[in-house]
Each structure stands twice: as structure tokens, then as C-alpha cells.
Amino acid sequence: MGEYFLEMRNITKTFPGVKALKGVTFAVQKGAIHGLVGENGAGKSTLMNVLGGVIQPDSGEIYINGQRVFITNPHEAQRLGIAFIHQETSLFNFLSIARNIFISNLPSHGRGRIDFKTLYERSAALLKRVGLDKDPQALVKDLTVAEKQMVEIAKALSFESRIFVLDEPTSPLTDREIENLFRIIRELKNQGETIIYISHRLNEIFEICDSVTVMRDGEIVDTTPITETNKFDLVRKMVGRELSMMFLQRDHRELGKVVLEVRELTKKPYFRDIHFSLREGEILGLFGLVGAGRSEVARTIVGDYRRDSGKVILDGNEVFFSHPKEAIARGIGFLTEDRRGEGLAVEMEVYKNITMAIFWYQLRRGVNLDLGREKEVAEEYVKELRIVTPTIFQQAKNLSGGNQQKVVVAKWLCAQPRVLIVDEPTRGIDVGAKSEIYHIVANLAQEGMGIIFISSEIEEILGMCDRVLVMYEGELIAEVPRQEMTQEKIMYYATGGERVHA
């Protein structure tokens, strides 16, 4: 050991208004799983984009196996054996799995005729290796996020890759899927491949990494073997200060009257007979595995989906929302889990994204838009959530992943609804910002907002919720009050409860 397999020296990169990398020197040993952590906007993705040839640095050198390389484009990176699994997947929805895997090197009979037999055989073998039980001919659009990620990995394996970069691979995954991913990563390591692993979940870093590098504000703060550090140490290096308590203590809160009630709500094939009520000031958790139907319940309540049957009752009156705008007008907001697909207009400015859900309701003066007030509101929330952006006029797509998520959160916070349904609100957000968002949400509840908190992170549910509903395959299978909440209990129900385990 001692020799570095990959070395990036003095890499700098400046975007208009942002010094994203300020002379970063980063080295990784062969056959190691190397963690890369840091706050939102620290420059992790940018550094890896340089390695993947997605962007060109202003200066700096890259060495692989001691040899200087020039990675001018993603294709060159691929040729050098660098596989990049992005923060956002980049598959073609309307192509088959197999075609996606071999998108840039389809096996052929020559003269451009695709060799389908080889294509499907090799794809099937790769899918088996990553543990994805799907027909290679199936279209990618029908896959879940986790499955898409497996396809991305299979694609990486189809090249003779020697360095695998995984940028926040687990944020959309459930525990079981994460286990599978880790199994694959360890397998790669055993075969002597090198892995760079970016995550905001420090537990994961400690679980699989051999060493870890901390970035802050475009610089490397520290690199250590994993055995010589601990969580608190890492967090301190990441944020540059001691972090206060993660979750707010919230035992002494009075709950108000029932604000939202759902009775026998059914939307086939997603869920059946959902029944619950939400009080003012209450944080009601909604837990379940991916596919349990949680997001669909939320969508149906706000009128994005049309219900088959059942009732939604707001303040004692039955309501029929046929469009989310009606829910918003009545004070119900829904923060989606899919920020790129449904949360942001990435081509538009940050401030327009923040006010997307309020301009029609709170910033309208006759037909006019109150532009002055709009910018004030945006500035206020950029500050409050510490969104890292040079100005509110930056296009949302130029923000780091976590900061994009904060923009979506800001959108709903400024709407100040009476009932807020949040679906995986902290996805991709760093530890510091997470605790800030928890505090903000808890304060909103304190002020009387009713909150439905959908999450796959069990610590979040345990830390935040007064009560948790657990869904399993489209049905509400248990309701657990705060006093009885334990990780084991919730997981037990989420995986089927008595129905499966009895």
C-alpha cells in the first residue's frame, strides 16, 4: 500500500460567482472504499464531475496509477475505467434495460446490426451480478429508483471499470436495498476495485468505508483511516463548529383540534381503506417500505390523484379536491419526494422556485405579481435555510443537490399551510441542515401546523413524530404512539407485522 491508485492534485474550478474547488488534492488507495463527506455545496459532486470528465477544471492534474491523464470528456473517463453513478440517474426511460446498460457499446454483428442475443445474455448476467431480478428487455421507465440504480451499476460493470464513484447512492433507497448495494460494493472491493463513496449518512460511511475525506467550502479539511475517527469528529470537521442537538425535545406540547381526517380512502391499486386523523400541532409519521403506498396516499389527499372511494374531511367538512390547487387554496401543502421530476423548475431562478406555490395565492395583486415582495420572501428563506447560492437569481440546476432540496423545502415553508405533507423532506441534505429542518418543522408544529411526515429514515420518524402510521402493501397495518415507538416495532410492522411474522 502507500502508493495511491488515483491522485487529483491542486484541482480548482470556479463557476460564475462560486469558487467550487479551491486547489483540492485528493488521493485514493487501490482496492479501498473511500468515503467523501461534506456539507451541501462543499464541492463533492463537482470534484467527482471533474474526475468523470463531466466538467473541466480550471487547473490541476490527475494521475491514475502514477500516470498523468487528461480526462476531457465522459467517454475518456469511461475508457480510463472510471465509472460514475450520479446523484441523479441518467438512464433513458423508453429504452430497455439491456440497451441502457450497453448504450455506448452495443454488441453488434458488424455494419451496425445489433447482436440482440449477446446483448440480452450479457445484460442478464450483469443483472444477476447486481441482484436485480428483471427481464433485460423491460423498459427502464417501469423500474423503481433503486432498480434504476442497479441498472446504472450494471452499466458501470459492463466496462472494465477500475474506479467506481457513487454520489449519494442510498438517498432514495430503503434499508433492504441499501444492504444489497453494500453487498455489491464489498464484492467489488474484494475483486480489487477502488470505490469512492459520497454520502450524508455517516452511519453508512462507518459501515463500509476504509478511509474518509472531509470537504468544506471547496477545500479538503482532512483525510483519515476510518478507524481513527468517529461521528462527532467528522461532523465537527464538516460544519466547522459543534452541532447542537439533532432533534428538538418536544414532550410538553398540547395538540389542538382535529384538522384533517381521512376515512376509508381507497385508490386502487395503490392503497385501500386508509383511515386516520391529524390534529393541529401534531407531527404524524407515515412509515413503510418503498411501494407501500405512502406517497400515493398523500397525492390522493391533495387531489393529484383521483380517489376511488372514501372521504377527506377538513375542519369537519368533507372536501373534494380535483386538483392540487384546491388543496393549496384550502391550506394543504404537499412536498414531493421527486425534486427534479416534480419539485423544481431546474431551468428557472432560485427565487421563482421558492415562490412557485405562493405567487398565485399570496403575491397576487389583482392580475399583478408583487415582484418586490417575492424577492424579499425568497431572500428570507435562502437565509433561513442557508441555501448556498451566489444570488437568488441563480438557476436552480446550478445548485448542489442538497441545496436544490432546500429550495423545495423553502417552497412549502413559505406557503405556511395549515396542513403540510412532506415526503422524504431531507433527502440529500447534510447533517447540519437536517437538524435545522427538523427544528423548523417542529416549530411549525408548535405554532399549530399539522404535519404528515413521510420518511424512510427511521431515526427521523423516531425523533420527530408524535405518532406513526405504518403502511404495508397499501394497507394501514399499525398505529404506534410516541411512547411505544421503537425501531424494532416499526420495522416489524413495515415488513408485514403479524401477517407475515406470526
Added chain:
Amino acid sequence: MIRVKSIIGEQFIFFFMLAFFIFMVFASPQFRSHYNLFNLWLDVVITSILGIGMTMVIITAGIDLSVASSLVLSAMIGAILMSQKVNTLFSFLVMLAVGLGFGLFNGIMISRLKMVPFIVTLGTLSLGRGLAMLSTHARSVYGFPDIVVRLGSGEIGYFPVAGIILVILYFFAWYLLNRTVFGRSIYLVGSNPRAARLSGIDVDRMKTLVYVLSGLCAAFAALIQMGRLNAAKPNMLYGLELDVISAVVLGGASLFGGKGNILGTLWGALLIVLIRNAMVLFGVSVYYHQVVKGLVIFAAVFIDILRSGVLRRR
């Protein structure tokens, strides 16, 4: 890339158009004549009024191929009424109703029935032109009230009346797009319709509205076109929709939606009309007109692709 991007931004088209204009002023004495400049203005007016509706449609990631056809149909119906000495205002209201009807039809097919804008408006393109031909069995209609003629070809001082109307309409359009909740909504709808819907924007209604506005613009342009020629011909302005689309895209709108600005469209329309005029003045054969037009459309689409970053290599 950053540099290229800002150069081909909004300013580029304006300066390009201006440079071309100045070049023409020096290169061609005929160009400078009052007669030519006046006609140029009127040409610009027609193309750029249609450009207003088209800009909005394109911002929502749609397209309206039917503008020239609904213009012609609305002009024919107006012309028939006016030549029968029907009240002018009433005739104009009927024309507006025709434009509105076309727009509403397009809008509803596209937003409610989820049909592809290209196909729907291709249908109405054909329909409108066909009905216009049928309305008079392809004959032209002449002779309109004074007021209509003055609207189309009159002057107040040195300014063409139609030019003044254009400025007013552009001011309204600019205001609508940049200062109102409607304007903001259509940009959001074009950028990400799913996000817009979940944020409480009635995407279907916004889409319908832009096609309706496009139809109304066509009716307005129809009135000016009638006054200008003091005639309405069912075969006039063939293929104008392509000029309008080129103008909008040259002006900075993206066919992928979410982007576009109304002043850019005006400069784009001016440029297109200038190019057309230059070819006439320099005696370029009509067949080349088609070729040049084709090249301009390619240029416009190429700029669009550059701008959208599909070819980005940083």
C-alpha cells in the same frame, strides 16, 4: 460555453438585426425610401403580432401551426361581412370570435385530450385554410370601410397606425409575461408541468389560454392585413407560420419550453422581414427565397440547441 451563451442571448439577436438594418441602409438606396420602410413596417406588424401568441405557446413547450390559417379564415369572414356593409365593429367581433374559436379548439384538444400540439394545430392549419378557400370559392374580396384601411395602411404623422398598434400590443404582452401571475404561470408550466401542477397552477387552463391568445392575435393581425391590402385573399400569407416560429426561436424562446422573451420575438420578426425584404431588393430569385428561409430556420433551431446545452462541452 458561458461566453457563447451570453452572446447568443437576447442581445445578440437585437444587435444582429440592427447591424443588418444599418448594412441595408448603406447598401441599398431603395431600402431607405419611405415607401419601402413603410411596407417593411407593415410586414413586421403582421409577423410580430402573430409572434406574441406564438411566444406564449412556445414558452409552454407547445407550438401553433395554425396561426396563418386562422388569420386568413378570420380575414375572409370579416371581409365578407364588411363587404355586405355589416357594422364594422360587429364584423371585427365576429373575427375575434373566429380566432378565439380556433384557439379554444386547439387548446382544449391539447390540454384536456392530451393531444400533441404539432398534430392538433397541423389539423387546424389545414382546416382553416380550407374553410377560407370554401368561403368565397377561392375568390378575393375587396373594399372595406375607411377605418379598416386606415388601421392597415394609415399614418399618424410619420408613424404607421399599425405600428402604433403593434407597440401597444407588445407593451401589453411584455407586461403580461413579466409582471402578472399568468405570465409566471406559463413559464412554470413550460419548465416543469408536474411541478407546476403540484404547486397549484392549473396547467390545463394555462395551456388552453395561450392557444386562445394566439387565436386572438391572429384575428388582430387579420384586421390589419385586410386594411393594408384593402382586400382579403384566401391564398395570402402561405407558410407565414414558419416565419413566425423562426422569429420566436431567433428571439430566444426554446422549443423545449420554459424560455422565451417577447422583445426577442420582435427583433426576430424584424430580422426575418428584413431578410425577406433584402432578397426582394437585391433581385434574388424567388426560389432562393425558399432556400434562404430554410437556412434561417436551421440557424434558429441550431441556436436553440446551443442554448439548451444539448451540445454542451465545457
